[in-house]
Amino acid sequence: MDLVTQTVLGAAVGEVVLGRKAGNKAIMWGAVGGLIPDLDVLVSPFFSEVDGLFVHRGFSHSLIFAFLIAPLLGWLIHHIHKKKMDISWREWTVLIFWAAFTHPVLDYFTTYGTGALLPFHNYRVEFSTIAIVDVFYTLPFILVLLVIPFINRTAKIRRKLIVGMFSITSLYLLGTVVNKQHVNNAFEKAFSQNQIPYERYRTSPLPLSNFLWMGLAETDSGYHIGLYSNFDTHIPDEFIFVPRNKALLNEFSDYKDLNQLIHFTKGYYHVNKDQNGLYLADLRFGKMGINENSEFVFKFYLKHKDETLIIQQSRESRSIENDILSNYIDRIMGIKPKRTVNIISY
Numbered sequence: 001m002d003l004v005t006q007t008v009l010g011a012a013v014g015e016v017v018l019g020r021k022a023g024n025k026a027i028m029w030g031a032v033g034g035l036i037p038d039l040d041v042l043v044s045p046f047f048s049e050v051d052g053l054f055v056h057r058g059f060s061h062s063l064i065f066a067f068l069i070a071p072l073l074g075w076l077i078h079h080i081h082k083k084k085m086d087i088s089w090r091e092w093t094v095l096i097f098w099a100a101f102t103h104p105v106l107d108y109f110t111t112y113g114t115g116a117l118l119p120f121h122n123y124r125v126e127f128s129t130i131a132i133v134d135v136f137y138t139l140p141f142i143l144v145l146l147v148i149p150f151i152n153r154t155a156k157i158r159r160k161l162i163v164g165m166f167s168i169t170s171l172y173l174l175g176t177v178v179n180k181q182h183v184n185n186a187f188e189k190a191f192s193q194n195q196i197p198y199e200r201y202r203t204s205p206l207p208l209s210n211f212l213w214m215g216l217a218e219t220d221s222g223y224h225i226g227l228y229s230n231f232d233t234h235i236p237d238e239f240i241f242v243p244r245n246k247a248l249l250n251e252f253s254d255y256k257d258l259n260q261l262i263h264f265t266k267g268y269y270h271v272n273k274d275q276n277g278l279y280l281a282d283l284r285f286g287k288m289g290i291n292e293n294s295e296f297v298f299k300f301y302l303k304h305k306d307e308t309l310i311i312q313q314s315r316e317s318r319s320i321e322n323d324i325l326s327n328y329i330d331r332i333m334g335i336k337p338k339r340t341v342n343i344i345s346y
Helices: 003-022 024-042 049-055 065-081 089-107 135-150 156-193 246-252 256-264 324-332
Strands: 200-205 212-218 222-229 240-243 269-274 277-282 299-305 308-313
Touching (some): 003 024, 024 065, 024 135, 156 212, 156 222, 256 277
Antiparallel strands (some): 212 222, 222 240, 277 299
16 A cells, blocks of 8 residues: 555554553554555665565565564664653564554555565465555544544543544455455456456456456457446446557567566566557556556566666656546546546556
8 A cells, every 4th residue: 555554554553552551652653663564665776677576565565574573673662762651662562563564464455466475485465456545445544543642542532533443444445355356247247248258357446446446358469458437337348458469578588587577467468669669568557547548557668788688667757637537536436538548557
């Protein structure tokens, strides 16, 4: 999830674990613990473009990481506050553990792929039930955390607010799992009715809510892509075809970095050329806009230099389409814009 969500999740965990004894300091240190796994972004630049993709949400997001970092940071916090607060090293350790542990667990439900089993296995967990940015999940945390710091740490209402908030957000997260099954059924019926043969398919929620989804049906030559909103009155009936164009990669087929990049995409990729050269796009993350000419979110340029393959992620400035937000919200609500809709994703 995004940094804001992970920060408020960690803060809320801190309040649940130690709020009655540490008050607002529990919220503060919970936020720190919730952010720690994402410090891998500070290390990623020291790796190649491809290796950096696996460093992010790598070991710091594994199930074992919280067990290692919690005692160390717990000791440091205890050392900072031991003269003014009668809270043990063990209690601070428990707070940091749960703040750091819930961070990757939430990320497992998103699309990027997270190294849950590292260092024992490099499989990346990706349930794809919730978008990286989902306001309906994040907003309850923000609203409650704006209020409870001003309430006495021992007040019952403070405890009720934080427990109630976790109940609501946990039910919402569970609802995304159920909703994904409904969306899968809708796309399966749509593929059948539109006579789209496929080897495999995937569905991913698009940003802001859990109500608009992208479906990808893979064939031997490319992918049929469509959108489905929970507010649509019928199953998906419009698809675009994106060719894989794998043959364009023939000259690079022996390079390890390219095979790693394809592995990162889990095989959902599109190859093409533009004014900047040959590129590979990760289709799981869709496009930057809602029309067919929008740029792909994850786009990597491939170039030969001195018999070496150079892979560089596109970071060029990208224009924002007119009425992009209003058209996108309309699509969430089941209203199809007059223009041909493609894909928005994160």
